[in-house]
Amino acid sequence: xxxxxxxxxxRAYGERVALAGVTLTVxxxxxxxxxxxxGAGKTTLLRILATLLRPHHGSAKVLGHELPREGWAxxxxxxxxxxxxxxYRDLTARENLQFHAxxxxxxxxxxxxxxxxxxMSARADDPVHTFSRGMLQRTAVARAVLHxxxxxxxxxxxxxxxxxxxxxxxxxxxxxxxxxxxxxPTFRGDLALGLRGGKVAFCERGATVDDVRALYA
Amino acid sequence: xxxxxxxxxxxxLILQRRTPEAAPAxxxxxxxxxxxxxxxxxxxxxxxxxASGILWxxxxxxxxxxxxxxxxxxxxxxxFDGFLLAPVDRTSMLVAKATVLFLFLCAVEVFVLAAxxxxxxxxxxxxxxxxxxxxxxxxxxxxxTLVAALAIQTRARDLLVPLLAIPLSVPLVIAAARACAxxxxxxxxxxxxxRWLAVLGLYDLVFGLLAYAIxxxxxEE
Numbered sequence: 095x096x097x098x099x100x101x102x103x104x105r106a107y108g109e110r111v112a113l114a115g116v117t118l119t120v121x122x123x124x125x126x127x128x129x130x131x132x133g134a135g136k137t138t139l140l141r142i143l144a145t146l147l148r149p150h151h152g153s154a155k156v157l158g159h160e161l162p163r164e165g166w167a168x169x170x171x172x173x174x175x176x177x178x179x180x181x182y183r184d185l186t187a188r189e190n191l192q193f194h195a196x197x198x199x200x201x202x203x204x205x206x207x208x209x210x211x212x213x214m215s216a217r218a219d220d221p222v223h224t225f226s227r228g229m230l231q232r233t234a235v236a237r238a239v240l241h242x243x244x245x246x247x248x249x250x251x252x253x254x255x256x257x258x259x260x261x262x263x264x265x266x267x268x269x270x271x272x273x274x275x276x277x278x279p280t281f282r283g284d285l286a287l288g289l290r291g292g293k294v295a296f297c298e299r300g301a302t303v304d305d306v307r308a309l310y311a
Numbered sequence: 312x313x314x315x316x317x318x319x320x321x322x323x324l325i326l327q328r329r330t331p332e333a334a335p336a337x338x339x340x341x342x343x344x345x346x347x348x349x350x351x352x353x354x355x356x357x358x359x360x361x362a363s364g365i366l367w368x369x370x371x372x373x374x375x376x377x378x379x380x381x382x383x384x385x386x387x388x389x390x391f392d393g394f395l396l397a398p399v400d401r402t403s404m405l406v407a408k409a410t411v412l413f414l415f416l417c418a419v420e421v422f423v424l425a426a427x428x429x430x431x432x433x434x435x436x437x438x439x440x441x442x443x444x445x446x447x448x449x450x451x452x453x454x455x456t457l458v459a460a461l462a463i464q465t466r467a468r469d470l471l472v473p474l475l476a477i478p479l480s481v482p483l484v485i486a487a488a489r490a491c492a493x494x495x496x497x498x499x500x501x502x503x504x505x506r507w508l509a510v511l512g513l514y515d516l517v518f519g520l521l522a523y524a525i526x527x528x529x530x531e532e
Contacts, residue, residue: 146392146395148531166398178388180393184326196314196315196317197315198398199398221329
């Protein structure tokens with residue numbers, strides 16, 4: 095089954111074209127790796143897939159639903175991890191996850207389970223503003239996977255994590271259908287999309303490390 | 312929808328309890344304004360239309376402070392995105408935020424009315440005042456939530472909130488002030504006029520329906 099189908103997808107901010115001409119298909123269970131320098135349009139693509147931005151051109155189908163028209167049907171099936179952790183600074187990690195659990199109709203037992211899985215049980219009752227960058231990222235990952243989404247949209251999920259924390263997080267964000275933004279040329283997905291200045295530099299299954307490195311040259 | 316409304320209200324109340332910002336500012340602003348009126352009018356006590364006017368203009372300006380802060384956590388800490396990613400009716404944000412603002416206004420008014428009675432008001436406060444306060448608070452909460460949701464999307468939100476909220480609240484302040492005036496009259500309470508209560512009720516209804524109709528669009532990018 096096709097999890098993501100994009101056809102000539104584009105998006106502009108005023109006069110500036112942030113994304114143009116993205117056409118690709120991601121099958122269920124596959125990982126789409128997205129590469130590109132800062133401002134290449136990676137985050138714009140991720141936010142369109144998350145239903146947080148409307149496409150201005152082309153079409154986007156996610157989990158069988160046309161965006162933005164059927165965005166309501168996709169919400170709740172997506173786990174989104176962007177630049178911002180989407181956590182309230184003055185709430186504790188547990189309170190933040192319980193808030194999202196209520197919104198998603200998830201049982202609180204799951205909150206304890208994901209906090210444990212990301213190694214944050216000991217700090218679960220501390221306010222988020224007391225967390226280090228890595229702890230914040232771990233809690234944000236816990237939030238993103240809390241409702242066991244069918245599709246994960248991840249913007250540099252391992253950013254700020256030490257190797258131990260990365261090893262903890264990896265099983266939580268691996269396995270299912272994923273779109274992963276990465277700056278690591280060695281990161282491997284089933285399909286690699288390279289963006290340069292909002293346009294597609296490459297979109298292929300056999301992209302090499304050199305192809306990715308060329309994006310940043 | 313009830314689940315989402317409950318989650319949002321609970322979250323806002325925890326945040327307000329942990330880092331109180333809006334409510335203390337609203338109370339201090341109101342008390343400061345009463346002190347200024349006390350000296351500027353050079354009168355120890357006011358009553359009737361003057362007392363009612365001072366009370367409602369002060370309450371409205373104080374409410375603007377709270378309205379300005381209503382969506383700040385959502386904007387600055389990614390609350391909007393977190394909410395928009397959840398499979399919930401977006402109107403639940405309107406209902407939750409309006410309820411929270413209504414509760415803030417009610418809590419603030421307990422202190423503000425006490426300060427008003429001590430610093431300015433001649434006659435004693437009448438229980439019937441509560442009816443007017445509740446109806447007016449509902450209107451301010453609805454219009455405030457609408458304006459705050461609109462303003463938070465702009466860079467000039469601190470300017471936009473008073474520029475939109477104050478003119479839109481004019482009918483509400485007129486009705487509330489007229490309804491309160493007989494209750495704040497020297498020599499005993501006058502009767503509460505039903506027509507001003509009806510105006511307040513109508514205002515709440517009209518803006519409630521308007522907010523319900525357009526709130527979804529305000530949350531769009």
